Amino acid sequence: MTTLTDLHQSTRRRFAAANLETPDLDARLLLEHCTGTTRLDLIREPGRIATPAQAAELEKAVARRLAGEPVHRILGWREFYGLRLALSPDTLEPRPDTEALVDLVLPHARATAARKGTCSILDLGTGTGAIALAMLSALPQARALGVDISEGALATARVNAAANRLADRFETVLSDWFERISGRFDVILSNPPYITDGELAGLARDVTRFDPPRALSGGADGLDAYRTIASGAAPHLDPDGLIGVEIGSRQKEDVAAIFREAGFRPAGEAKDLGGRDRALLFTL
Ligand SMILES: C[S@@+](CC[C@H](N)C(=O)[O-])C[C@H]1O[C@@H](n2cnc3c(N)ncnc32)[C@H](O)[C@@H]1O
Structure with a gap:
């Protein structure tokens, strides 16, 4: 069974190995997006188990990021001046x-x-x-x-x-x-x-x-x-x-x-x- 923390750390390591500029942030944003969790969930419940469907979703997002797609294109939105804007x-x-x-x-x-x-x-x-x-x-x-x-x-x-x-x-x-x-x-x-x-x-x-x-x-x-x-x-x-x-x-x-x-x-x-x-x- 994989925890949110395991997924976050393994994703961060893969992004760092690929020389992405912000491996930690990218890993966290994609993890939150694919598991429907927040930053607070990861802090409060680091041992929360990710479902196989969530882990599979994250794997797809990680592949896109490693292929060069910007993280916010994968999320489909970006924050600007405190507003969440769809792309x-x-x-x-x-x-x-x-x-x-x-x-x-x-x-x-x-x-x-x-x-x-x-x-x-x-x-x-x-x-x-x-x-x-x-x-x-x-x-x-x-x-x-x-x-x-x-x-x-x-x-x-x-x-x-x-x-x-x-x-x-x-x-x-x-x-x-x-x-x-x-x-x-x-x-x-x-x-x-x-x-x-x-x-x-x-x-x-x-x-x-x-x-x-x-x-x-x-x-x-x-x-x-x-x-x-x-x-x-x-x-x-x-x-x-x-x-x-x-x-x-x-x-x-x-x-x-x-x-x-x-x-x-x-x-x-x-x-x-x-x-x-x-x-x-x-x-x-
Ligand atoms: C650098 S983007 C800026 C987008 C947005 N204002 C921002 O700051 O994130 C330039 C925008 O100008 C639009 N654009 C390009 N040529 C144009 C034209 N001839 N008339 C009107 N808009 C044009 C593009 O479609 C694009 O949305």
Whole structure:
């Protein structure tokens, strides 16, 4: 008979032997997922017996992880800004780095909401809805429109809005950036695809195999989406509004220049948890 602890330790050893970056965490998350237990169960009842069906389920998940599939793709969800977000083949797996953009813009959005009693947010390339839903969860007076070129991504974003009880303030539109957008917003946010074609070829297998290519590819120099967004943003931004974008860690100067040439002024910047440039904010 196998206990939860046995399964956790043997899985951790196999992941460590395969040089996975976080063998302990991956083993625990998959164990919890496949046995329907929590971290607390493992602490309180380390001797709990796993059923053969649970052990078989875990074995399947371990095989997928050892074949290179990211752990959250196997779980089918990832946490972002305290929200549990479902993933689908059409969505990027939201990354903790993107929380830097939310943190950067939130004080400004809060001030807008305090001044106007509301704050309208446009999230371009919403994917799972991560940025828009994080903003809505932090700002009860806000409303958000999530835009994506992928209907599949928008369907997942709507599921996530409902699951997090934010659906009454979240709408979606299928659009190529601003193409089908009308009206002005207090805040425009985007984490657009920004990886260069060259980088994409050399990226970790995990990322390129399981994130949809159109969520990653920013063209030859990685800046295509910033050019389109910067050139189309002014008519959709409130005169006192802000536009914030996530950037690749070496794109700060280039993206700042693109927005400057489109008539915007810098209004803030943020680094990610690793200390790399990650988000820029502009105003008209
Ligand atoms: C890097 S992902 C960001 C997803 C999500 N906002 C996040 O931060 O986790 C970029 C998103 O932009 C969408 N996208 C790519 N090209 C687009 C376009 N031309 N118009 C609208 N959305 C687009 C992709 O489908 C993808 O969901």
